[in-house]
Amino acid sequence: EPPAAPEELNDFDESTNVEHELSGLKFNAPKTWEVYAVEDGYLQLEIGYSYLATIMAIESNGEIKDIDEYTSIVLNAFKEEADYFSESSHIDTTVGGYPGIRIEAQSKTDSLEMRWLIYTIQYDTGYAAVCLSGSPLSPKSCLNDFEKVVSTVRYEPPVPVGIGETVDIIDDGVKLGTLTINSVSLTSDRNRFSDDDPAQVVIVNYTYENTDSSEDLYYFNANFQIIDAGGNVCDTYPADAGKAPKKTPKGAKCTAGEAFGLVEESEEVTIYFRTNMYDDVPAITFKVPVTAE
Numbered sequence: 001e002p003p004a005a006p007e008e009l010n011d012f013d014e015s016t017n018v019e020h021e022l023s024g025l026k027f028n029a030p031k032t033w034e035v036y037a038v039e040d041g042y043l044q045l046e047i048g049y050s051y052l053a054t055i056m057a058i059e060s061n062g063e064i065k066d067i068d069e070y071t072s073i074v075l076n077a078f079k080e081e082a083d084y085f086s087e088s089s090h091i092d093t094t095v096g097g098y099p100g101i102r103i104e105a106q107s108k109t110d111s112l113e114m115r116w117l118i119y120t121i122q123y124d125t126g127y128a129a130v131c132l133s134g135s136p137l138s139p140k141s142c143l144n145d146f147e148k149v150v151s152t153v154r155y156e157p158p159v160p161v162g163i164g165e166t167v168d169i170i171d172d173g174v175k176l177g178t179l180t181i182n183s184v185s186l187t188s189d190r191n192r193f194s195d196d197d198p199a200q201v202v203i204v205n206y207t208y209e210n211t212d213s214s215e216d217l218y219y220f221n222a223n224f225q226i227i228d229a230g231g232n233v234c235d236t237y238p239a240d241a242g243k244a245p246k247k248t249p250k251g252a253k254c255t256a257g258e259a260f261g262l263v264e265e266s267e268e269v270t271i272y273f274r275t276n277m278y279d280d281v282p283a284i285t286f287k288v289p290v291t292a293e
Helices: 067-081 143-151
Strands: 018-022 025-029 034-039 042-047 051-060 084-095 098-109 112-122 126-134 166-171 174-186 200-210 224-227 233-236 253-262 268-273 284-289
Touching (some): 018 042, 025 051, 025 143, 067 084, 067 112, 067 126, 084 112, 174 268, 200 224, 224 253
Antiparallel strands (some): 034 042, 042 051, 051 126, 098 112, 112 126, 166 174, 224 268, 233 253, 268 284
């Protein structure tokens, strides 16, 4: 006689669910799902003692050509941690109206057997993954709850920040300090030794304050990406931008300027700020007007 099917927990309740957020990726989960870990790029929720739900933050398109390649990257990461990993189902689907892939799999590491349900999702700006892992021997199941949680997953990019607005600098869920864009102004200064011929040169004046980090903060042009009105990614330009950025200890602040050459004349620019210049997804997005010199 086959073993009885595990009992479904059915803890998903719209009136008591808790909203979670990870770099603009939001979802609602039962209040009984407790935060287990928040690390670089992912959030884990513990479901009893048998299951973990893992949410992977948006990873920008970059060099990933499509959702199939992203899915392979996710699965290969799991395979590297297991002695055995096998897919039993791999189908195209949608999550919140966006293309997705649903995978069922099993793995074994040493004597630990695991059952997996994995969703990968393609958004306009990148990819995300939502995974459930647990023991196939558990007498309880949260598969129904997990499917309902997946149905609530949505990506809501942060609202762009404007001139003079001070925002927190967050890295891996930890506040380091604050950042303010004071102005973006035109300059007539041109460097006769530069081969660049930008349509306009702007000076981005900004202030960062170290409110919480035991290590010095230092943000310079590589932490900023400027997009002009034509959607062009703009390069730095060797013009006089005023004060240079400095290493800033806890309790101190620094006001500095950086010069960028715009490809097209613009009345407004978008500024992406990254706490680490190699990050795929910007920590803060600014939309700011370009003012006269």
